């Protein structure tokens with residue numbers, strides 16, 4: 001009988017993930033699929049993911065530290081081994097272990113074995129000074145395809161603040177099924193002004209008290225606001241039009257509204273099933289195209305597919321894996337879904353349109369244009385506890401940015417607007 005292949009080590013997997021993102025333009029969520037990933041222990045998977053995230057967040061700094069020591073760019077695998085080692089050294093990794101691991105990794109690949117000496121020499125030069133130099137290098141910048149439009153929209157200073165928030169990463173936010181204060185006490189978190197529970201340390205979510213009982217779900221504080229803005233009432237007919245993986249469906253279902261959760265992706269809908277089962281919440285699940293959905297609803301949540309540029313704190317792979325060439329098609333889909341959703345509203349019904357994007361074309365502009373396309377459509381001023389009045393936009397929406405709440409650990413970038421048709 002042939003033995004199954006030995007699971008990959010966490011560092012080797014981290015290198016594979018980094019290469020998938022930088023060379024093959026896959027998102028980490030796409031790269032962490034397949035038998036190799038599944039064969040690893042949960043602990044090794046978590047380590048590999050953490051290392052890959054740290055390297056992608058600090059890539060610019062790692063490259064700046066390495067540049068003076070490399071006369072020409074080494075092969076991709078060697079370059080990524082060096083990047084990983086530099087990031088580990090600068091995050092406080094023990095020098096001896098980090099350098100040995102890097103040399104072993106390069107030595108175990110027949111194509112790069114001859115570069116063991118180079119890797120050893122470069123890292124030995126960096127061991128002492130790199131952590132100090134790392135700390136004074138500039139905050140890594142976004143790639144041009146995204147930086148340009150963001151500077152045009154928000155100004156250079158705001159973009160620098162966003163980049164600092166991206167580099168800082170994100171805490172773990174939970175939405176409580178019941179009372180947030182009780183959940184905060186059970187998990188050692190704090191209740192944020194908007195009602196989410198924030199935990200400083202990450203760690204294994206499924207090991208937190210109340211996970212199996214379905215007392216909470218992971219959801220960024222900003223992502224929790226669209227469903228709060230819709231304020232579904234018990235017994236109302238509510239449509240969650242782009243529902244998967246279901247964070248907002250669970251919020252809506254917890255209000256005892258009668259919720260229909262719709263999504264075009266059958267695979268992603270599997271996550272909605274699992275989430276509802278764990279939390280003991282109820283919704284009617286429909287797999288289908290929102291543009292073809294028929295019905296009549298008191299309230300609709302349209303969390304439209306978008307560039308996801310508001311989530312870079314958690315997904316530093318995104319600016320490298322994407323180049324913005326799909327944004328035009330996303331904008332067209334968002335406005336088509338918005339027009340269709342407006343047609344599914346009962347008279348005086350409510351609709352929340354939202355996207356986790358920092359690009360105004362996917363937010364403010366969508367609402368401005370919808371208001372001019374549909375007579376009788378108007379925005380309702382967002383009234384939510386914990387939001388700053390300065391975040392309310394001219395057309396009556398709510399703009400959230402990663403650099404807001406910086407002392408409390410930030411929030412994802414989001415845009416949302418509450419609409420009604422009179």
Ligand SMILES: C[S@@+](CC[C@H](N)C(=O)[O-])C[C@H]1O[C@@H](n2cnc3c(N)ncnc32)[C@H](O)[C@@H]1O
Nearest residue numbers: 242243244245246247248263264265289290303
């Ligand atoms: C931003 S995600 C939704 C996140 C979700 N609301 C949550 O809070 O967990 C956007 C979703 O839109 C879905 N989608 C894309 N095109 C769609 C369409 N034409 N009709 C319905 N769903 C669509 C995608 O499959 C994806 O799950």
